[in-house]
Amino acid sequence: DIVMTQSPDSLAVSLGERATINCKSSQSVLYSSNNKNYLAWYQQKPGQPPKLLIYWASTRESGVPDRFSASGSGTDFTLTISSLQAEDVAVYYCQQYYSPLCTFGQGTKLEIK
Amino acid sequence: QVQLQESGPGLVKPSETLSLTCTVSGGSISSYYWSWIRQPAGKGLEWIGRIYTSGNTNYNPSLKSRATMSVDTSKNQFSLKLSSVTAADTAVYYCARAYSGSLSWFDPWGQGTLVTVSS
Numbered sequence: 750d751i752v753m754t755q756s757p758d759s760l761a762v763s764l765g766e767r768a769t770i771n772c773k774s775s776q777s778v779l780y781s782s783n784n785k786n787y788l789a790w791y792q793q794k795p796g797q798p799p800k801l802l803i804y805w806a807s808t809r810e811s812g813v814p815d816r817f818s819a820s821g822s823g824t825d826f827t828l829t830i831s832s833l834q835a836e837d838v839a840v841y842y843c844q845q846y847y848s849p850l851c852t853f854g855q856g857t858k859l860e861i862k
Numbered sequence: 863q864v865q866l867q868e869s870g871p872g873l874v875k876p877s878e879t880l881s882l883t884c885t886v887s888g889g890s891i892s893s894y895y896w897s898w899i900r901q902p903a904g905k906g907l908e909w910i911g912r913i914y915t916s917g918n919t920n921y922n923p924s925l926k927s928r929a930t931m932s933v934d935t936s937k938n939q940f941s942l943k944l945s946s947v948t949a950a951d952t953a954v955y956y957c958a959r960a961y962s963g964s965l966s967w968f969d970p971w972g973q974g975t976l977v978t979v980s981s
Contacts, residue, residue, distance in 0.1 A: 787965060789967035789968075797973075798956055798958075798971035798972065798974050799907065799956075799968075799971060800971075801968070801969040804961070804967045810969070842906065844907075844967065844968075846966055846967055847965065849920055849965065850909070850922060850923070851909050851965075852909065853906055853908070853909070854906070856906050856907075
């Protein structure tokens with residue numbers, strides 16, 4: 750299995766400040782044949798299903814605010830919220846889909862400081 | 863747009879079989895991979911398995927062959943059966959579509975259904 754490890758487990762950021770969440774995979778999720786990283790990011794608010802934010806490691810889903818951005822390649826990835834808004838309070842998950850056995854990170858809980 | 867809705871008993875007795883159905887509306891179930899994903903209360907997400915509309919399946923080995931998925935294209939539904947359940951199978955169960963191919967992110971997701979395993 751590809752193990753996805755997120756850091757930190759929880760994060761408190763002031764409104765308007767930058768929030769950064771990291772995700773590390775136990776093996777590369779970069780497919781050499783197409784040079785794509787098979788990595789997605791989701792946002793989950795209480796009582797709701799996860800919402801897709803990012804796919805191919807850095808492609809923002811339609812309708813996702815541009816304060817959300819993501820980067821990384823191979824085994825190390827980052828989700829950044831450039832200016833935290835109150836509605837961004839949630840748990841964030843990364844997911845690899847490189848392997849047929851897809852796996853998720855353990856989640857990072859983002860709160861307001 | 864495509865919407866997914868899970869249905870099934872919210873309470874299952876230990877050692878029995880959990881059965882859930884996901885109904886797809888707003889689009890065809892054909893030519894996509896469909897997955898079940900679960901989330902115990904306060905915990906992370908665990909992928910259970912996927913099914914293609916041809917009936918081909920893949921499962922998470924962690925479930926030790928207890929999971930079985932099926933698809934009914936005439937009803938635009940797919941289903942999950944999980945046998946020999948224990949308290950550890952108590953979770954919110956989500957159905958979701960793989961956006962493109964078997965190696966894909968998930969979008970959309972159903973709202974989820976809570977299944978509690980208890981006598």
